[in-house]
Amino acid sequence: MTLLKNIFAALRAYALTLLDAVVALFSLIATTARALVAGKGTLKERLIGALTRPSSLIEIFAIFRAVLPNFVIGKQLITSYENNGTAFVLRATDVIEVLDREEDFAVVYEPKMRAITGGANFFLGMQNTAQYQHDTSLMKLAMRRDDVEALVTPLARARAEAYASAFPKRIDVPQELTLRVPAAIVSDYFGVSAQAETDAIQWATSLFWWLFVDLKGEPAIETKALMAAADLRAAIDAAIEARKASGDKKDDVLGRALELQKGAPEFDDIAIRDNLIGLVIGAIPTISKASVQALDQLLDRPEALAGAHAAAVAGDEALLGAYLFEALRFNPVNPVIYRRANRSTVIAANTFRARKIPEGAMVLASNLSAMFDPLQIDKPNEFRVDRPWGNYILWGYGMHTCFGAYINRAVIPAILRPVLARPNLRRAAGAAGQIDVSTPFPQHFVVESD
Ligand code: HEM
Known part of the structure; x- marks a missing residue:
């Protein structure tokens, strides 16, 4: 039976x-x-x-x-990191297997992380080492989970209201809202302020582009990123020096990191700076792109847009979030997560789709594909707001799951609420009302309301 x-x-x-x-x-x-x-x-x-x-x-x-759910080709599709071919992994269980087998499928970012800090690796570039555990533990004490509710979301809400209210009927979403709120989180919550808000946005965007999106290794992107890295290092060094000189005991990420030095002297100013660099890069372009793409998907679905509007008007950020993260499933910030095989190994062993992955192959584990796999996700092509949170792989999975995961979940609805609460929200006419895709990070996307 x-x-x-x-x-x-x-x-x-x-x-x-x-x-x-x-x-x-x-x-x-x-x-x-x-x-x-x-x-x-x-x-x-x-x-x-x-x-x-x-x-x-x-x-x-x-x-x-x-x-062909798992397959390997000899061609190197990503040439910006060393590898000797490309493997595609598309079924949800196999994507999760790759991201869970951190010993066999390793992150590749170390050389670029070292170039950015001018020396040390950052924890996203590390495998599960003592240093990884050390750095993430300290940073979790500096950037606490309960800050999300107590500090970060109220800050994002207040800024989003203020920025959006300056453009009540027509707003260029990235320029006037979604880039500005994470920049405010970086300055007011992380404690890293640049001379101009636009500097922090530009540095983080250039660095993120080079690290994660520039798959071909374009020299112009690298040059711009290395200049941004030097500027960002100098800005954080200056912030640390100014904080120490002022004797100010501000309760933000930088203030807490400096307090932690008392019990962990190896967490010196340079180590604090290098860890803050990683957080700054991760925070700004990603939150903006996610917000813009979620809004764009909603604008294509009148019924979902009406539901999100009602949730925004009622101030129900949890329900609004359900609409936004479902929308983001249809166009997440990154459609794949990549790893390099540390040794020759097999994935989906003991199944008909088992595939040998050669040592040195770049493995593209598609989180977008996983989120539409009917074997894992109920009626994946439907837009639904009742999916279990575990269905979503919007910001990584496994050991390297996004350090800002809880921030993202709280802050994206807070950022978009003032715009989604507007009556008759719609795209501006013509190209202005479509996401500007001239770079991987939307710079313009104009919406209008009555
Ligand atoms: C919607 C916004 C965001 C998206 C889509 C996103 C996406 C991701 C993804 C896909 C990863 C995993 C990369 C990999 O496994 O190769 C990751 C890791 C990371 N993210 Fe985010 N991120 C976002 C926001 C943030 C924020 C706000 C911060 C800072 C507070 C941040 C900091 C980091 C860090 C430090 C890691 C490395 C975690 C580790 O290695 O343990 N990200 N993010």
Whole structure:
């Protein structure tokens, strides 16, 4: 009986995946045909445009999950970090396996982290070492979980209200709101202020771009990032020096880090600076991009937009968050998380999709694909606000799960609430009302209301 049940369950799982793939294939053909006929630019540009939009990626992943869920190619798609080929991992359980097997699939960022700090590694560039545990433990004492409710969310709420109210009917969301609020968190909560708000935004964006998005290793991006790194180091050094000279005992991340030096002398000023650099880079472009992309997805779905509007008007940030994080599932900040195989090994062992991953291969574990895997996610193509939080992989998974995870969850609804509460919220006409994709980080996206 159990054997029969297992066989039935396996057949059902495969049928679900196959059905999902067939629907995706027809939809992809239709979208591509429409783009080729009606789109702008050369045929090649139209094709690339059509196939790289998030909804198409979701469909492409659905097709591959049915026929080739894990595969390895000899080509190096990422050339900015050493590797000898590329592995794709698309099923939810396998994505989670890669991110859980931290010993075998390691983070690659160390050389760039050292270039940014001018010496030491930062914990996102470390494996599970004593140094990783040391640094994250100290930083968790400096950046406490209960700060999210007590300090960070009230700060984000107040700033979002103030910034948005200056543009009551038409607002360029990144410039006037979503970049500014995390910049305020960096200055008022981390305790790292640049001379100008725009400096912190530019440094963090250049550095994030070079570290995580510049997959080809463009020299111009590197040069700009290394200049930003020097400026950011100098700004944090100056903030530490000024704080010490003033004798001010401010209860923020920097103030607490300086207090911790008393019991942990190895946590010297340079170590504090290097850890703060990592937090600053992580905080600004990501929160802004996530907010913009979530809003963009909502604007494509009138019913969901109406629900989010009602939650915003009622001041229900938890429900508003449910709308926003579901929206972000359809276009998360990063569609894949990458790791390098430390040794030759097998993933999804003892299954028909088991695949050998050669040592040195770059493994692209797709969190976007995982969040649409029908074997893990109930009716993944539906927009729903009742999904369990564990369905979402919006900011990493496993040991390196985002250090700001709790901040993100609280702050993104607080940032967007004033805009989503507006009546008849809509895109501005023309290109202004579409996310500006001239860089990987939206700089402009204009919405209007009555
Ligand atoms: C919506 C906004 C954010 C997104 C989408 C995001 C995304 C991510 C992702 C995908 C990772 C894992 C990278 C990997 O495993 O290779 C990560 C880790 C990290 N993030 Fe975020 N992040 C966000 C906000 C923040 C904020 C606000 C901070 C600072 C408070 C931050 C600091 C970090 C740090 C320090 C790590 C490394 C954690 C570790 O190695 O243990 N991030 N983030």
